[in-house]
Amino acid sequence: EAGVAQSPRYKIIEKRQSVAFWCNPISGHATLYWYQQILGQGPKLLIQFQNNGVVDDSQLPKDRFSAERLKGVDSTLKIQPAKLEDSAVYLCASSLDRGSEKLFFGSGTQLSVL
Amino acid sequence: AQTVTQSQPEMSVQEAETVTLSCTYDTSESDYYLFWYKQPPSRQMILVIRQEAYKQQNATENRFSVNFQKAAKSFSLKISDSQLGDAAMYFCAYRPNTNAGKSTFGDGTTLTVKP
Numbered sequence: 001e002a003g004v005a006q007s008p009r010y011k012i013i014e015k016r017q018s019v020a021f022w023c024n025p026i027s028g029h030a031t032l033y034w035y036q037q038i039l040g041q042g043p044k045l046l047i048q049f050q051n052n053g054v055v056d057d058s059q060l061p062k063d064r065f066s067a068e069r070l071k072g073v074d075s076t077l078k079i080q081p082a083k084l085e086d087s088a089v090y091l092c093a094s095s096l097d098r099g100s101e102k103l104f105f106g107s108g109t110q111l112s113v114l
Numbered sequence: 115a116q117t118v119t120q121s122q123p124e125m126s127v128q129e130a131e132t133v134t135l136s137c138t139y140d141t142s143e144s145d146y147y148l149f150w151y152k153q154p155p156s157r158q159m160i161l162v163i164r165q166e167a168y169k170q171q172n173a174t175e176n177r178f179s180v181n182f183q184k185a186a187k188s189f190s191l192k193i194s195d196s197q198l199g200d201a202a203m204y205f206c207a208y209r210p211n212t213n214a215g216k217s218t219f220g221d222g223t224t225l226t227v228k229p
Binding site: 089 | 118147149156157158159160161164205207209211216217219220221222
């Protein structure tokens with residue numbers, strides 16, 4: 001079974017630039033999550049999708065972060081403009097449904113903002 | 115809001131020995147799940163073990179077992195016969211059993227296994 005795919009694996013940008021991350025969840029998984037993991041901390045939920053609709057984006061800094069999940073499959077997370085404090089690993093996860101307790105994670109994108 | 119606390123930023127264990135990682139959580143919910151995830155340098159979070167709050171019996175997965183104390187809101191992970199491949203960051207996580215429940219993670223414990 002293919003896992004959750006993410007790209008790119010690493011990204012280095014300067015502050016005020018924009019960046020986008022891509023996630024392809026496990027086939028058939030209706031729920032998709034984006035987490036931000038700052039060095040030395042646990043992952044924190046940014047946004048949760050159920051199919052192509054947003055379930056929870058209460059922790060998403062909407063002035064600079066945006067995310068979409070067109071057609072209820074792949075998802076893109078964008079930061080524009082980036083700040084130094086956005087340096088982190090961005091993890092994508094999926095689950096069969098939002099009632100499912102088991103999450104499957106991708107390997108993340110490590111973002112460095114200089 | 116739910117919080118998860120891992121009070122041990124770093125732990126070390128000798129190969130083949132046993133180590134216990136601590137986790138406490140705070141919630142007003144009565145129905146929830148608790149998890150331990152392993153994150154190696156590859157960054158992919160791997161589920162190690164899970165516990166349903168309504169089950170009194172502690173979960174066990176091969177060399178991994180938990181000590182779940184619901185009243186004390188404590189959920190520790192015991193790794194027996196530690197192996198070099200167990201070296202990683204370990205995260206404790208909480209998830210309420212609601213239709214849109216979201217997981218809350220602790221800040222992790224770095225486990226070093228000494229040969």
